Amino acid sequence: MKREIIITDDGSTTIRIPEWDENYHSTHGAIQEAKHVFIKNGLDLFQKQDSISILEIGFGTGLNAFITFLETLNKEKVNYVGVEAYPISSEEIAQMNYVSELQAAQYQVVFDKMHACDWESHQNITENFILTKRKQFFQDIEDKEQYDLIYFDAFGFPLQPELWSEAIFKKMYDALLPKGTLVTYACRSSIKNAMLSVGFSIEKLPGAPGKREMLRATKNS
Secondary structure (H helix, E strand, O other): OOOEEEEEOOOOOOEEOOOOOOOOOOOOHHHHHHHHHHHHHHHHHOOOOOOOEEEEEOOOOOHHHHHHHHHHHOOEEEEEEEEOOOOOOOOHEEEOOOOHHHHHHHHHHHHHHHOOOOOOOOOOOOOOOEEEEEOHHHHHOOOOOOOEEEEEEOOOOOOHHHHHHHHHHHHHHHHEEEEEEEEEEOOHHHHHHHHHHHEEEEEEEEEOOOOEEEEEOOOOO
């Protein structure tokens, strides 16, 4: 399936799939969206913790992982697990401009290592940042009470509604530690209802530019 690199409104790159009319990130700004949804409304809740465990649903271009690395340089330990069924190519990775757009040239080696490291094994990206990339369908996730935070960044509901189902959110609920949090850019009623049905408490929050609302879900036990 053809994929092309495009520039979003904030100057950062993303991947577009013309056949699906779908993008990996918001065309209003890939970096802008990541910082708003996953950092401001997710990671920032855990500022006082010295360590954090994160599951990303849709590792994709590595943008969320790299921004998380930049935002957690002062933490003692970050355990980051990225699940991706269809990893992007090295040629596509080379065209992502996140390091320059984030003015993080000194960490180019970190971004490169995140993509070059082996899948299916724990990798020490730095002393405090451990990355595990898993090539896996989301339906096959079986983690139990392992994560403080989930970045739910799957393709949109109209394209893959099965990824936004009650069955998937039950897996997310089970994967979180008690009082853990899930954040996503989406805010469709059916998604909210699927989250509620498995036990999450839900907050509607202002969305990233170009999107009115997003959802934050908290595990109740």
